Amino acid sequence: MIALGSDHGGFYLKQELMKHLEERGLEYTDYGTYSDASCDYPVYGKAVAHAVADGECEKGIIICGTGIGISISANKVPGVRAALCGDCFSAEMTRLHNDANILALGARVVGPGLAIKIVDTFLDTPFSGDERHVRRIKQIED
């Protein structure tokens, strides 16, 4: 199960991503927001972060205008490693090296075509499991 969340800035990109996930046969839960009315990104970043940290969802995708505010908010929740990615290389590396469990996107930064490629790369790349990366991830939590 994938947790989705956005503020108003990410609302329309989230609709595109929901369509894409459905086409791929992937299940998701939408934690809001549910319209393009102005709202506060920490509410939705933290809702997705708790869903992932509590084990309700394996991964999350969060979107705001830049992806910055919502990723900062999600990363306040222990156990969350939210990575803001604007390219596929970063999305691949953050899975391989950081075992990122939430992808953050900026809807005013990347278009829907690139965003979908970034999402697929993020979802389809496993954590490397290399000892040095496990050690460094543990140091983040210490």
Ligand code: RB5
């Ligand atoms: C909302 O206007 C905007 O500030 C928000 O979507 C995000 O970019 C914050 O980091």
